[in-house]
Amino acid sequence: MELRGRNALVTGGAQRVGAAIVRALADAGANIFIHYNTSGEAAHELAAEIRETGVAAHAGPADLSDPTCTPGLIATATEALGAISLLVNSASSFPRDTLADLTIDGLRETIDVSLTAPIFLTQAYAASLPSDTTGAVVNLSDSRTxxxxxxxxxxxxxxxxxxxxxxxxATALGPQIRVNAVALGVVLPPAGHDDDYVNQLAAALPLAAPGGVKPVAHAVRALLENDFITGDIVRVDGGGHLTTATTAPDA
Ligand SMILES: NC(=O)c1ccc[n+]([C@@H]2O[C@H](COP(=O)([O-])OP(=O)(O)OC[C@H]3O[C@@H](n4cnc5c(N)ncnc54)[C@H](OP(=O)(O)O)[C@@H]3O)[C@@H](O)[C@H]2O)c1
Structure with a gap:
């Protein structure tokens, strides 16, 4: 699939991994709608930066802890750019909890942002895609599942x-739409942690270093472009999946 001239929605696209994906897709010639929740300033700055490269770019907010907002987000992105044929579900929360202290409300909120919202965004996106247009979705997952x-x-x-x-x-939406995931490992330090922290975590990996955002953005672009991959989950984790649950770093 040639990405040039296509319209992409990237959730959580204002900073970190999402912003790297935005830049990679813009570099491939796609027009971008950058979704954000709290990072409005960064999202609008990134949209302005992307427009300088010659593609269209807009940004808009939605709090995905209420997944009923998802059809509205697809409608807003479509109004800004035209039909959205590429969807990247990168927004996610990363709360700290264990089975012992998990609450029903906490579980619901995490599931809503990181699972229910991607599901219903995909549903609304698929319903909005013209029948003569192919599409592709990439979900950002975690190799520690x-x-x-x-x-x-x-x-x-x-x-x-x-x-x-x-x-x-992938089964439900083929052949018109391909759906894949990229499962990240130790890529960036989570909020509140520095590079030393992430370097220490990465020392246990076969590749012994954190990945940074570029390999992730590269994998997302490759999955969107490749017309014969669907239903796959590509790990970008420095070999982290080869470490066991007991020896793997636990942030
Ligand atoms: N970084 C890593 O090393 C790593 C490792 C494994 C998996 N991943 C996955 O890769 C993806 C990107 O990673 P990341 O580190 O860039 O993620 P992140 O910084 O933790 O979160 C990405 C964005 O999600 C948005 N978000 C959070 N809560 C939201 C809500 N209620 N409604 C709407 N948006 C919300 C935030 O947008 P605003 O800033 O606009 O509020 C945030 O910028 C995520 O799915 C993450 O789980 C990352």
Whole structure:
């Protein structure tokens, strides 16, 4: 699939991994709608930067902890750019909880942002895609769904659901729409942690270094472009999936 001239919606696109994906897709010639929640200033600055490269770019807010907003977000992005044929679900929360201290409200909120919102965004996106247009979705998952975090319990459950959703949606939406995921490992320090922290975590990996955002953006672009991959989950984790649940770093 040639990305040039296509319209993409990237959730959580204002900074960090999402912003790298925005830049990679703009570099491929796609027009971008940058979704944000609290990072409005960064999102609008990034949209202005992207427009300088010659593609169209807009930004708009939605709080995905209320997934009923998802059809409205697709409608807003479509109004800004035209039909959206590329969807990247990168927005996510990363709360700290364990099975012992998990609450029903906490679990619901994490599932809403990181699983229910991507599901219903995909539903609204698929319904809005013209029948003569192909499309592609990439979900941002976590390579630790198979060697679960103990201190990000709800998040891990949500990402495990996102993996299953990726496969189920690929089956439901083919042949018009391909659906894949990129499962990240130690890429960037989470909020409140510095590079030393992430370097220490990465020391346990086969590739012994944090990945940074570029390999993730590269993988997202490759999955959007490749017309014969659907229902796949590509790990970009420095080999982190080869470490066991007990020896893997737990942020
Ligand atoms: N960074 C890593 O090393 C790593 C590792 C494994 C998996 N991942 C996954 O890769 C993706 C990108 O990673 P990241 O580190 O860039 O993520 P992040 O910084 O933790 O979050 C990305 C964005 O999600 C948005 N978000 C959070 N709560 C939201 C809500 N209620 N409604 C709407 N948006 C909300 C935020 O947007 P605003 O800033 O606008 O509020 C935030 O900028 C995520 O899905 C993450 O789970 C990352």
């Amino acid at each position: 198979t060697s679960p975090y103990q201190r990000h319990f709800a998040y891990t459950i949500a990402k495990g659901g996102l993996d299953t959703f990726t496969r189920a949606a």
